[in-house]
Amino acid sequence: xxxxxxxxxxxxxxxxxxxxxxxxxxxxxxxxxxxxxxxxxxxxxxxxxxxxxxxxxxxxxxxxxxxxxxxxxxxxxxxxxxxxxxxxxxxxxxxxxxxxxxxxxxxxxxxxxxxxxxxxxxxxxxxxxxxxxxxxxxxxxxxxxxxxxxxxxxxxxxxxxxxxxxxxxxxxxxxxxxxxxxxxxxxxxxxxxxxxxxxxxxxxxxxxxxxxxxxxxxxxxxxxxxxxxxxxxxxxxxxxxxxxxxxxxxxxxxxxxxxxxxxxxxxxxxxxxxxxxxxxxxxxxxxxxxxxxxxxxxxxxxxxxxxxxxxxxxxxxxxxxxxxxxxxxxxxxxxxxxxxxxxxxxxxxxxxxxxxxxxxxxxxxxxxxxxxxxxxxxx
Amino acid sequence: xxxxxxxxxxxxxxxxxxxxxxxxxxxxxxxxxxxxxxxxxxxxxxxxxxxxxxxxxxxxxxxxxxxxxxxxxxxxxxxxxxxxxxxxxxxxxxxxxxxxxxxxxxxxxxxxxxxxxxxxxxxxxxxxxxxxxxxxxxxxxxxxxxxxxxxxxxxxxxxxxxxxxxxxxxxxxxxxxxxxxxxxxxxxxxxxxxxxxxxxxxxxxxxxxxxxxxxxxxxxxxxxxxxxxxxxxxxxxxxxxxxxxxxxxxxxxxxxxxxxxxxxxxxxxxxxxxxxxxxxxxxxx
Numbered sequence: 272x273x274x275x276x277x278x279x280x281x282x283x284x285x286x287x288x289x290x291x292x293x294x295x296x297x298x299x300x301x302x303x304x305x306x307x308x309x310x311x312x313x314x315x316x317x318x319x320x321x322x323x324x325x326x327x328x329x330x331x332x333x334x335x336x337x338x339x340x341x342x343x344x345x346x347x348x349x350x351x352x353x354x355x356x357x358x359x360x361x362x363x364x365x366x367x368x369x370x371x372x373x374x375x376x377x378x379x380x381x382x383x384x385x386x387x388x389x390x391x392x393x394x395x396x397x398x399x400x401x402x403x404x405x406x407x408x409x410x411x412x413x414x415x416x417x418x419x420x421x422x423x424x425x426x427x428x429x430x431x432x433x434x435x436x437x438x439x440x441x442x443x444x445x446x447x448x449x450x451x452x453x454x455x456x457x458x459x460x461x462x463x464x465x466x467x468x469x470x471x472x473x474x475x476x477x478x479x480x481x482x483x484x485x486x487x488x489x490x491x492x493x494x495x496x497x498x499x500x501x502x503x504x505x506x507x508x509x510x511x512x513x514x515x516x517x518x519x520x521x522x523x524x525x526x527x528x529x530x531x532x533x534x535x536x537x538x539x540x541x542x543x544x545x546x547x548x549x550x551x552x553x554x555x556x557x558x559x560x561x562x563x564x565x566x567x568x569x570x571x572x573x574x575x576x577x578x579x580x581x582x583x584x585x586x587x588x589x590x591x592x593x594x595x596x597x598x599x600x601x602x603x604x605x606x607x608x609x610x611x612x613x614x615x616x617x618x619x620x621x622x623x624x625x626x627x628x629x630x631x632x633x634x635x636x637x638x639x640x641x642x643x644x645x646x647x648x649x650x
Numbered sequence: 651x652x653x654x655x656x657x658x659x660x661x662x663x664x665x666x667x668x669x670x671x672x673x674x675x676x677x678x679x680x681x682x683x684x685x686x687x688x689x690x691x692x693x694x695x696x697x698x699x700x701x702x703x704x705x706x707x708x709x710x711x712x713x714x715x716x717x718x719x720x721x722x723x724x725x726x727x728x729x730x731x732x733x734x735x736x737x738x739x740x741x742x743x744x745x746x747x748x749x750x751x752x753x754x755x756x757x758x759x760x761x762x763x764x765x766x767x768x769x770x771x772x773x774x775x776x777x778x779x780x781x782x783x784x785x786x787x788x789x790x791x792x793x794x795x796x797x798x799x800x801x802x803x804x805x806x807x808x809x810x811x812x813x814x815x816x817x818x819x820x821x822x823x824x825x826x827x828x829x830x831x832x833x834x835x836x837x838x839x840x841x842x843x844x845x846x847x848x849x850x851x852x853x854x855x856x857x858x859x860x861x862x863x864x865x866x867x868x869x870x871x872x873x874x875x876x877x878x879x880x881x882x883x884x885x886x887x888x889x890x891x892x893x894x895x896x897x898x899x900x901x902x903x904x905x906x907x908x909x910x911x912x913x914x915x916x917x918x919x920x921x922x923x924x925x926x927x928x929x930x931x932x933x934x935x
Binding site: 294325326327329333334336339341342345363367467468471475476477478479483 | 683684685686688695696699700701702704706707708709710711712713714716717719720721722723724725726727728729730731732737754755757758761762
């Protein structure tokens with residue numbers, strides 16, 4: 272295991288390549304373009320068998336649907352408008368139970384046009400039937416890739432590996448990328464239970480009458496809920512083999528076990544949250560962080576456990592649901608709804624479209640939480 | 651014939667007299683079972699694949715309306731990666747997905763020259779949603795979105811020349827055919843099937859309720875369209891254009907038009923305009 276000093280996008284692309292997908296189908300979009308470019312370089316060198324340079328993201332996802340249905344491991348990469356354009360095929364991939372892996376460099380949605388980071392692109396697809404893993408840094412994103420394939424193929428559901436645009440996609444960090452040989456020991460060959468095969472003809476993507484449609488959706492929902500266990504199991508196996516973990520695979524508790532005030536968040540901003548917590552801890556303040564890794568399926572039980580007995584909770588998210596409570600905040604409310612002692616739970620939406628979120632901002636946020644009043648605001 | 655088990659089986663729910671299942675059978679009779687069918691959302695998907703039944707005795711996938719060429723690209727690339735050089739990837743799409751909503755994906759597939767054989771069954775409107783005009787609807791035709799009113803009188807523009815547009819991508823094979831001339835269709839499928847790269851055939855496919863015709867005259871009408879010259883049988887083979895059928899004497903378009911309710915409202919001037927357009931077109935040959 273050797274750490275390379277490398278841009279997050281390149282490390283993630285190398286991890287994808289080492290999972291040996293048959294077919295990559297990509298279209299360029301900021302800030303995930305470097306992943307697509309690197310995959311094209313691997314193809315040019317014969318290290319990925321097929322690379323389809325599609326004419327749109329909708330076609331990228333559609334090509335993945337075809338390749339996966341034909342029994343091949345497949346990948347696409349996107350951000351923002353690209354994912355919005357894919358939307359119809361994103362739902363279709365999950366409904367057809369195809370274990371596609373999509374690398375997402377998270378970015379805001381237009382209008383106004385903005386190329387910088389928030390999570391609105393993938394958060395908007397949260398009801399699509401895709402498993403969503405969010406990563407704090409390049410190492411976590413790189414490690415999530417082989418796990419994503421293993422999860423997807425185990426539960427026949429597609430997986431998004433989400434990492435913050437620019438903050439992680441373009442940040443150069445020391446990253447240990449699992450080698451081809453290492454990944455082979457962890458990730459078995461893709462052997463789909465069913466595929467498009469003239470020797471055994473099946474029909475895929477049929478249409479369903481009212482007598483059956485809801486049954487398909489209900490199955491998908493139940494299997495999504497049940498996938499929480501598989502995500503954790505595969506994370507734990509990976510941690511054993513590679514010596515790197517991300518909390519318990521569902522969330523990471525950072526100095527939160529004995530904390531009175533806990534912040535809940537996702538992704539790269541958790542780095543600054545941790546720094547703020549360290550500073551406050553030095554002053555004797557009992558503060559901590561619960562970093563969500565798995566957002567779909569939402570790990571309600573794990574979140575409830577991590578937040579049990581907390582007096583004050585704040586959720587910071589780079590996402591919104593216009594005209595309603597923000598999405599992650601809503602999930603946290605649901606997770607602690609049955610708790611005996613009712614905590615004060617505040618919501619902070621911020622960092623949208625690349626708006627800077629500094630350690631100082633995090634200190635301010637903890638200052639607000641310390642007042643013990645419920646706040647729902649954009650910061 | 652008693653043992654004939656078509657790869658597109660009986661029991662589908664297409665209307666009596668629909669040309670589309672005839673086209674599917676004709677094509678699959680030639681390809682045989684070593685194919686994967688990718689189907690666009692359309693009447694064809696609805697009449698053939700209502701869960702838990704299927705009319706397809708070959709592997710079949712339907713994904714969406716506009717993405718069929720991209721799905722087929724994915725299938726073709728997967729087969730290539732798996733070292734499978736024999737299974738053919740076949741698209742069946744209607745004119746709505748081909749001419750309109752899936753046109754970007756089609757152009758992308760053709761530009762990449764994906765190893766996919768595309769069959770468009772062209773019934774000249776969105777029939778699945780109840781007869782709305784598409785880019786394939788001919789001049790003058792009444793549809794629910796090109797209605798006949800006091801000011802506007804059916805579709806006011808001519809049909810998109812899809813075969814020429816497809817051929818402009820310089821793919822190995824692009825052709826038009828009609829179910830009324832099924833030997834010509836069979837010849838074209840046989841010729842294109844073994845080729846590598848993108849192949850495309852636009853097949854004239856009468857629609858009984860959409861066109862307002864007697865279900866007994868599907869094939870006859872598909873012949874008449876060719877005989878009056880409103881539909882041409884052509885092919886571009888490796889860029890080389892060929893007219894497959896030239897009339898000894900071209901029939902007037904009026905007889906063809908008046909067989910169909912969609913053209914019933916046409917005035918003599920409008921019929922003359924359509925005839926003039928056909929005459930102009932045929933000056934090229």
